[in-house]
Amino acid sequence: MSARRVSVTECPGGPLLVRGADEIEGPDGTITATDRSVVALCRCGRSDRLPWCDASHRDRKRRSKNRRTEGDGEDRAPEAT
Amino acid sequence: MRLPEPCGPLSEGVVRALVAQPDGPHAVSETRAMGDVSDPLTDRDLQLALWTLYELHYRGFDGVPPEAEWDPLLIVSRAALERTFEHAVRQLVADSPPADELGHLGDRPSDRVTAALTRMTVGSGPSEVAKFLHRRATREEFCGYLGQRAVHHLRESDPYSFVLPRIGDAAKVALAELQYDEYGGGRPDRLHQELFARALRSLDMSTDLTSYVDEAEGATLASVNLLSLFALNRRLRGAAMGHLAAFEATSSLPCERILRGAQRLELPPEVGDYYEEHVVADAVHEQLAIRSICGALVDAEPDLADDVLFGATACLAVDGLAGEVLLDGWRSRRTPSRGRDVRAAG
Numbered sequence: 136m137s138a139r140r141v142s143v144t145e146c147p148g149g150p151l152l153v154r155g156a157d158e159i160e161g162p163d164g165t166i167t168a169t170d171r172s173v174v175a176l177c178r179c180g181r182s183d184r185l186p187w188c189d190a191s192h193r194d195r196k197r198r199s200k201n202r203r204t205e206g207d208g209e210d211r212a213p214e215a216t
Numbered sequence: 217m218r219l220p221e222p223c224g225p226l227s228e229g230v231v232r233a234l235v236a237q238p239d240g241p242h243a244v245s246e247t248r249a250m251g252d253v254s255d256p257l258t259d260r261d262l263q264l265a266l267w268t269l270y271e272l273h274y275r276g277f278d279g280v281p282p283e284a285e286w287d288p289l290l291i292v293s294r295a296a297l298e299r300t301f302e303h304a305v306r307q308l309v310a311d312s313p314p315a316d317e318l319g320h321l322g323d324r325p326s327d328r329v330t331a332a333l334t335r336m337t338v339g340s341g342p343s344e345v346a347k348f349l350h351r352r353a354t355r356e357e358f359c360g361y362l363g364q365r366a367v368h369h370l371r372e373s374d375p376y377s378f379v380l381p382r383i384g385d386a387a388k389v390a391l392a393e394l395q396y397d398e399y400g401g402g403r404p405d406r407l408h409q410e411l412f413a414r415a416l417r418s419l420d421m422s423t424d425l426t427s428y429v430d431e432a433e434g435a436t437l438a439s440v441n442l443l444s445l446f447a448l449n450r451r452l453r454g455a456a457m458g459h460l461a462a463f464e465a466t467s468s469l470p471c472e473r474i475l476r477g478a479q480r481l482e483l484p485p486e487v488g489d490y491y492e493e494h495v496v497a498d499a500v501h502e503q504l505a506i507r508s509i510c511g512a513l514v515d516a517e518p519d520l521a522d523d524v525l526f527g528a529t530a531c532l533a534v535d536g537l538a539g540e541v542l543l544d545g546w547r548s549r550r551t552p553s554r555g556r557d558v559r560a561a562g
Contacts, residue, residue, distance in 0.1 A: 146503045148334065171401060173393060175500040183472075188499040190468030193338050 224261025
């Protein structure tokens with residue numbers, strides 16, 4: 136496991152796929168650990184499960200009522216419609 | 217596992233063939249012509265007969281010799297049922313509203329396919345079934361839903377594994393990566409089938425698959441059989457992967473709603489755990505399935521592009537049909553004065 140390669144794949148209109156990550160550090164320093172071999176990181180800030188993507192970018196209705204204020208979405212993904 | 221209860225001439229013929237002769241050959245008596253089947257997608261007898269024959273390729277039945285899996289006479293019967301089923305699926309897909317005009321999407325066939333898969337699954341939001349479970353379902357209706365879905369979830373992901381040896385290179389690697397996650401990521405207690413079984417046990421519900429098959433609507437069996445049709449026929453490997461992409465890409469949002477429904481009804485945490493797992497896992501899987509699997513598959517085999525899109529459309533259409541049957545059932549039971557009229561799935 137020590138020589139594991141970490142890679143990041145950009146999904147147009149969607150999350151970042153990250154392979155080989157052990158933990159994700161949020162903007163406020165919060166560490167979220169994972170034991171999944173591949174994870175999807177939210178880029179649009181609409182996820183209810185940050186830092187993970189929960190496919191909220193697909194839900195048209197949620198777009199107008201984004202309640203998020205943590206300033207997590209500086210890197211906005213293109214709107215997927 | 218025991219054999220299901222037959223519900224008509226086709227399923228009766230199959231079950232009788234399986235139990236009649238311990239050593240085969242297993243001839244299925246032709247007691248009902250395929251031409252008499254008016255709607256194969258909701259015909260419970262046809263779908264149960266097909267499901268029973270497909271199950272021989274998975275875990276099989278108590279008292280049925282394993283050799284039955286490749287009994288030529290049973291394969292002949294299966295092929296006849298499959299032809300009728302596949303024809304109906306292709307008609308349903310042809311009648312489905314076409315995806316938006318896609319215009320110029322890129323130079324490679326894989327660009328066209330990944331864009332089309334994204335387009336056909338985006339913005340669909342949670343299904344009506346998921347909304348009903350979220351806001352309105354009683355505990356009994358919720359458990360009824362779990363019972364219908366058990367036919368799929370207790371075998372979750374298994375059909376797609378048949379496709380692994382049938383595709384190569386990057387698409388194979390990506391499918392293995394997705395399946396590894398479905399199969400618990402190396403941890404038996406996180407096997408998705410087991411998560412669902414644990415949810416059933418937490419509600420004091422059986423984990424015996426046959427008991428759910430005995431109660432399943434024809435359309436529910438059709439949605440499960442569709443996967444086996446695609447996964448067990450190598451010629452339909454592209455459709456199988458398109459089905460996977462559509463399934464995963466339309467899973468996270470409904471699972472979120474169903475999770476909230478389980479919380480509203482204060483169901484045991486094991487029920488929520490299953491759906492919570494799928495909100496996050498399937499957000500990953502949709503990207504893997506659309507891009508890493510279907511995109512790579514079509515790059516390697518451009519001729520499969522149409523099959524991939526056919527499989528995705530078929531998934532949405534057939535699963536949509538199964539959902540409508542469930543919703544109709546809930547509605548008619550809530551307004552008994554109108555009766556349970558037109559359900560063809562009985």
